[in-house]
Amino acid sequence: MSKFTFPESIRSRPIYGTLEARVGPAHLLVADAHGAEAILDVATPQMMEKAHIIYIPKGEDYEDKLRALKPASFYSGPSYPAAEPRLRKALADAKMGLQVYLAGTEGLMGQAQNAAMAAGIPHTAIQTEHRGSIARRMQCVHCKGITEEVETDPFVCSHCGLNLFVRDHYSRRLAAYQGVRVDAEDPGNVPTPKGIYE
Amino acid sequence: MTIQFNDETFRDDYSFYNSERAIKRFPFPFHEDSYMYSVNMEQHRGGPKDSVYEKRFDVDEHYVSEMRDRAMVLADDPLRCQSLPHMTLAGWDLLELIMVSKSEDYPDLFELHRDGNKWRWINKPLGIDDSFVFLDEATLPYGPMEYITRQAQGDFCVLDQRDDNLWMDAGMVTTQADWSLDFDIGMNFFEWHAPVPLAHEKGIFVRALKFLLNIQQGAPARRLNWTMTVNPLLDTSPENYHKWGIQKTTLTPENIGAKQHLRVELQTFFRLPRSNALVFPIRCYLCSFQDLMTVPKWGRRLHRVVRDLPDELATYKGFIDNRPMMLDYLKNFDDGLPTSAGIWPDLETEPALET
């Protein structure tokens, strides 16, 4: 799958890079879906000897390829919330110099980055690379509920049911973009949803 | 002077009003006939007698009713007041700054008695008389920032200063121009300003931040900002936008003079002594178009500013759809005569409207 180039945006929006192998006593790699490709690209046999991979396939077929890298520890789980306790444990056990690699959707990277920062990992030791779906994790500014995997603008809040438009304003703390009612000034007049970058 | 406090509402029946005095001292934000973003900052060292610049924290006729409105907003949504754990000391700094300033500037309304760390605070307009131990949270009914900002008009952002940036790590925000503290908390200066159009490109935020980082204790600064609000609604929050947004569509040529308000923020900046945080009070003043038009200079100027404002700003400020109706109203107060420089009303020297 080719990499998506995000259009230029406002200053709160995160910018993702390309993973590069770094020197370190241990390596934690977290990815979902097509993020596996970024791991396959960056992995070296030397890195894998001291690597822990946490992967959320979301229906994609990369598990065997990742296992074939022979990481010291490998986990595949059904969702980010399911994987989170294990991620937090890995971060809590981390030695000085741990290198963290995050790859895949924005929602996964944002949440895993928060977990890493909360565990005291310096941001200079955390790398990100976007791969796969350009869906966004959205917070409804009205009810505060989070809707995952939002692909269209506008979309329906999965908690309160309001029709929300997708802003570029992004909160690292929430690992989410902001959604605001689209028909507040003209109730019922909801534009036809289209892809976020269309 | 003693202040007569209005008994008024900023919601539902909107009984808010400005007295003659409040209109004359309204902080009209345009010093010339056009407007564009700029690094418009100056020292906050008093100003003309009875102007909103005179005291460190202006207290006016809306004080008691505004505090009642804040309590209602907080009861509905406690997330409007948040403080990250490392900000408690800054909260005490802010409590001290406000108590000392108000008791010195309005001795007939507020008293502060200090005996070491044993403090007694008397707020006569709100009927409060509390004794507590300074720096001991257990002796106050709320955290220090929340306690004092429930008794002070305007929103408050408390910014931590680190890595040559400012971080929005605490705040009391119930009268905001459509931005969310809950969303923005933890962001830095460039991140929370991200949605503002044109100003980043003009380098305004880089220069503004440099200025703010160097603000010293005892040398506060200030600037004015403005937007437009239909009805005198203080809580124009994004949280409640799904409820108040519709009010923007209720303007008619008949009611616009009474309903459309110019919303001005007197923003000040104070360095706090113990925490080295910066506090950013954002004091909101509302004035209806029809009240503004009683000052001929302001009538002429508001028409010209609204007419010539770039579309990006009118869109960001949320009144692009209503601008044609505003101009139809405002043009009746612009006879084309020149206006004097500066924001003051100049009632004695500016000519009456030529009809």
Ligand code: HEM
């Ligand atoms: C540290 C103190 C400050 C805080 C906490 C603050 C906060 C904010 C916030 C939350 C917004 C709304 C952004 C949005 O749309 O979500 C805003 C808008 C803005 N700020 Fe600041 N600000 C500060 C200082 C300044 C300074 C010093 C300047 C100087 C030029 C400035 C210029 C602006 C401008 C031009 C806007 C757009 C306002 C409009 O058009 O209505 N800010 N600010």
